[in-house]
Amino acid sequence: MGTYNEKIDILLHDDIFTNTLNLVSISSTDDNEHIRSIDDRILDHLCINILPNIHHNVKHLLFESMSMERILLAGNYPNLTSMKLFNFGQHIALNYFTDESIFQYIFKYQIKELILENNDYYNCIEGTIVLKEYTKNVYLLIMNLFKNLKSLTIVPSSSIINYPPLFIHDLPSTTFCSSILTNLCINVNSLDDCLYLLDGCLKQLTTFIVQVDCINNDSSIIHNTNDLSNLKCFSLTCFTLTNAYDNRLIPLLRRMIYLEKLTLYIRLVDRSTFVDGTHLHNEILMHMSQLHRFNFYISTQIPIDDSVHHLSDDNMQQTFNNIGYYQTSCIIDYYCSSNAICHVFSLPFIFNRLEMITNRIPSLIFPHVTYLQVVDTIQFNYSFFIRVSRAFTLLKYFTIINIMSPLWNFEEYEADYIQSNSIIIFPHLISLNMNILDKYYIEQFLLDTKTHVPHLTELKLSYRNLKNVTENFTRNATRNNCANIKRISFCDKRDYPNELYIYFPSLEIVSFSII
Numbered sequence: 001m002g003t004y005n006e007k008i009d010i011l012l013h014d015d016i017f018t019n020t021l022n023l024v025s026i027s028s029t030d031d032n033e034h035i036r037s038i039d040d041r042i043l044d045h046l047c048i049n050i051l052p053n054i055h056h057n058v059k060h061l062l063f064e065s066m067s068m069e070r071i072l073l074a075g076n077y078p079n080l081t082s083m084k085l086f087n088f089g090q091h092i093a094l095n096y097f098t099d100e101s102i103f104q105y106i107f108k109y110q111i112k113e114l115i116l117e118n119n120d121y122y123n124c125i126e127g128t129i130v131l132k133e134y135t136k137n138v139y140l141l142i143m144n145l146f147k148n149l150k151s152l153t154i155v156p157s158s159s160i161i162n163y164p165p166l167f168i169h170d171l172p173s174t175t176f177c178s179s180i181l182t183n184l185c186i187n188v189n190s191l192d193d194c195l196y197l198l199d200g201c202l203k204q205l206t207t208f209i210v211q212v213d214c215i216n217n218d219s220s221i222i223h224n225t226n227d228l229s230n231l232k233c234f235s236l237t238c239f240t241l242t243n244a245y246d247n248r249l250i251p252l253l254r255r256m257i258y259l260e261k262l263t264l265y266i267r268l269v270d271r272s273t274f275v276d277g278t279h280l281h282n283e284i285l286m287h288m289s290q291l292h293r294f295n296f297y298i299s300t301q302i303p304i305d306d307s308v309h310h311l312s313d314d315n316m317q318q319t320f321n322n323i324g325y326y327q328t329s330c331i332i333d334y335y336c337s338s339n340a341i342c343h344v345f346s347l348p349f350i351f352n353r354l355e356m357i358t359n360r361i362p363s364l365i366f367p368h369v370t371y372l373q374v375v376d377t378i379q380f381n382y383s384f385f386i387r388v389s390r391a392f393t394l395l396k397y398f399t400i401i402n403i404m405s406p407l408w409n410f411e412e413y414e415a416d417y418i419q420s421n422s423i424i425i426f427p428h429l430i431s432l433n434m435n436i437l438d439k440y441y442i443e444q445f446l447l448d449t450k451t452h453v454p455h456l457t458e459l460k461l462s463y464r465n466l467k468n469v470t471e472n473f474t475r476n477a478t479r480n481n482c483a484n485i486k487r488i489s490f491c492d493k494r495d496y497p498n499e500l501y502i503y504f505p506s507l508e509i510v511s512f513s514i515i
Contacts, residue, residue, distance in 0.1 A: 047074040065092050084115035097141040113151040118163035131167035139166050151183035165189045168196050177201040185209035195223040207233040217244035228255045235263035243270035259288045263295040274300045274342040277319035297345040304340045333358045335377040373399040389424050396428050402436030424451045431458040435491050442469045448480040460489040473503035489513045
């Protein structure tokens with residue numbers, strides 16, 4: 001039969017494994033090569049001819065949820081300690097993450113590292129009842145079954161923005177506890193859920209990466225205020241606006257006295273001043289003597305009037321230079337005469353989301369951003385969208401907020417509309433949210449003479465605007481960019497004609513929502 005390394009070499013050079021994708025990947029004690037397959041023929045070959053001969057050497061398995069049972073039944077895997085599961089969902093937990101599971105021994109006693117790419121869609125409108133059930137059906141099952149788990153990572157799959165978060169409010173305090181877990185990456189519903197986890201449920205935790213759906217200022221729950229002396233790495237992301245930064249977030253960060261790495265993504269409102277370098281140093285950084293890496297994105301929205309001194313980007317940048325943080329960027333925008341927003345962030349930009357960005361996009365590349373929201377404090381034009389396509393090369397979700405009046409200068413509109421401009425390409429864009437007044441923006445993206453969006457599958461806009469731009473669903477110039485649309489969410493409810501469904505040949509869902 002040959003040695004193990006020979007088997008790996010034969011497998012990797014077998015023609016049926018050429019150009020294959022993420023179904024299963026195996027890393028062994030002797031070799032770091034990966035085995036991947038995408039169809040039943042390859043899976044059969046893997047499970048019948050390969051895995052029974054090498055299962056005793058396998059330490060790490062990566063596979064799709066649909067193939068998990070066949071792969072795990074192909075061997076005993078006595079040295080398996082790490083698993084990554086793609087397209088994970090509640091049905092997998094209910095069927096396999098129980099004491100009746102046929103893989104109980106492996107899951108309960110062997111697995112120390114578990115990585116799940118969650119494919120369950122979360123709609124925040126569903127409410128806390130759904131989250132409680134999901135917590136019981138997924139998170140509790142994981143913690144109850146995987147007794148030797150030291151590292152748990154749950155992230156959304158590439159096809160969704162977010163999955164149902166952990167919700168332990170009103171549940172027993174032992175809902176999510178472990179005496180040996182050291183690394184946790186998870187989404188939670190609120191800051192209270194985050195604090196529950198830090199109240200003593202996970203005493204050995206050294207790395208905590210958490211996304212919080214909301215951070216409220218009105219919590220009546222009393223949490224521990226002890227120092228978190230074991231925590232070395234902490235990352236907190238909250239995409240929703242919060243007014244609880246000073247009252248709740250800063251006290252939490254002050255407890256992390258031995259933190260070595262800190263990552264923050266927060267969006268603040270109801271403050272009288274911007275968060276700048278001086279504030280961060282005085283309130284947070286000077287209390288973390290072991291800190292050596294700080295990645296951050298912080299936006300602050302404040303009300304202004306004539307008495308407020310207008311700061312410049314350079315003014316803000318200087319506050320970071322003064323504390324030795326030179327790799328930063330700052331953007332300050334004054335808009336709508338009564339509001340201002342300041343974005344400050346470390347470089348390189350490591351986050352996947354940016355919101356409330358105006359025409360003032362800095363001359364930077366944002367290589368990880370997949371979700372972008374822009375606001376037209378000045379009317380967007382062709383050159384703006386060119387800059388967006390170049391700065392956000394992996395953009396998938398694009399929201400345009402229209403606060404300016406529609407274009408009244410027809411000559412300016414026509415000049416920007418001319419066909420001699422090169423076509424803008426958004427190769428990864430899958431969702432467009434254009435609940436706006438100005439149909440110019442919709443034409444910019446739906447006309448194939450202006451923009452190419454080969455993977456666009458979702459639109460959010462008004463029915464009236466879509467009807468006008470597509471000329472009552474007859475316009476040939478917008479057919480190409482509409483060909484792959486599977487979901488449309490309208491912000492104006494009505495009966496939709498058959499012409500709509502004919503014009504969008506891939507359409508699966510038409511819904512009404514407040515976008």
